[in-house]
Each structure stands twice: as structure tokens, then as C-alpha cells.
Amino acid sequence: MREAELTCNSCKKRVVLNEMKYSKDGAGLICSECYDKEFHGGVSLRQKHEMTNIPAPVENKKKVQFVCKHCAFRYSRALDFRGPKLCPNCGRDSVVYNLPNKAEDLLRELDEMDDI
Ligand SMILES: [Zn+2]
Ligand SMILES: [Zn+2]
Numbered sequence: 599m600r601e602a603e604l605t606c607n608s609c610k611k612r613v614v615l616n617e618m619k620y621s622k623d624g625a626g627l628i629c630s631e632c633y634d635k636e637f638h639g640g641v642s643l644r645q646k647h648e649m650t651n652i653p654a655p656v657e658n659k660k661k662v663q664f665v666c667k668h669c670a671f672r673y674s675r676a677l678d679f680r681g682p683k684l685c686p687n688c689g690r691d692s693v694v695y696n697l698p699n700k701a702e703d704l705l706r707e708l709d710e711m712d713d714i
Contacts, residue, residue, distance in 0.1 A: 608632035665696035672696060 602615040606629040613629040621628045622636060660677040671687035683693045 606632055608636075663696040664693045666690065666693050668692040 603612045604615055604618055604627055605611070606613050606618070607621065607626045608628040609632050611629055617630045618627040619630055619633040620626070621633065628636070661674040662677045663672060663674045664683065665672045666685035666687060668685060668690045669688045671685055673686055675683075684691055685693050
């Protein structure tokens with residue numbers, strides 16, 4: 599089913615009904631784009647969003663230990679590291695998480711690593 603479209607009373611574009619808003623000056627239904635312009639005095643909502651969307655400072659990342667199955671080289675990376683997990687020692691794709699058996703041990707280990 600197609601969504602109902604109406605003509606914006608301000609820019610005359612065809613806009614889907616659920617993006618229409620009532621103009622404050624009583625002109626009738628206008629599109630959200632025109633509504634934002636009217637509301638924010640020329641600054642579109644998107645620009646405003648970008649200005650306030652400054653990335654937060656990088657927190658101290660939790661680290662987790664990896665071990666290479668090939669050469670047994672151990673190293674640690676940030677827990678949410680998403681890059682290629684290649685062994686820094688032999689360069690092979692044979693690295694696995696070196697996780698302790700118990701979750702408690704893992705948490706303790708992560709805390710200890712923070713102090714380094
Ligand atoms: Zn419009
Ligand atoms: Zn290796």
C-alpha cells in the first residue's frame with residue numbers, strides 16, 4: 599500500500615502524509631523540511647544535529663588478551679577491537695581470545711590490565 603501524499607503549502611513538493619506538519623503561521627500543512635526552517639530560523643534540523651553530535655572522548659578501553667595458536671605469542675587488544683586479528687609475531691590468522699574459564703577471572707584480569 600502506498601502512503602498518502604500531500605502537497606506542501608510552502609515549497610509545493612509532494613510529501614508523504616506522516617511527514618507533514620501544521621505550519622505555525624496558519625498556512626496549513628507543510629513538509630517537515632519547511633517546518634524545520636520555520637522553526638529554527640533557517641537552520642535545518644539535520645545541521646543542528648551534526649553540530650551537537652560531537653563524539654565523546656575515547657574512554658579507557660577494556661582490554662582482552664589474545665594468544666596465537668601457531669606460535670603461542672600473547673598480546674592484548676581493546677575488547678571491542680574490530681580490525682584483522684593477525685598475530686603480531688608470526689602474522690598468521692591463528693589468533694584466539696585467551697579467555698579464562700570463569701567470568702570472575704576475566705573481570706579481575708581486565709581490572710588488572712587497566713592499571714598497566
Ligand atoms: Zn515544503
Ligand atoms: Zn603467531
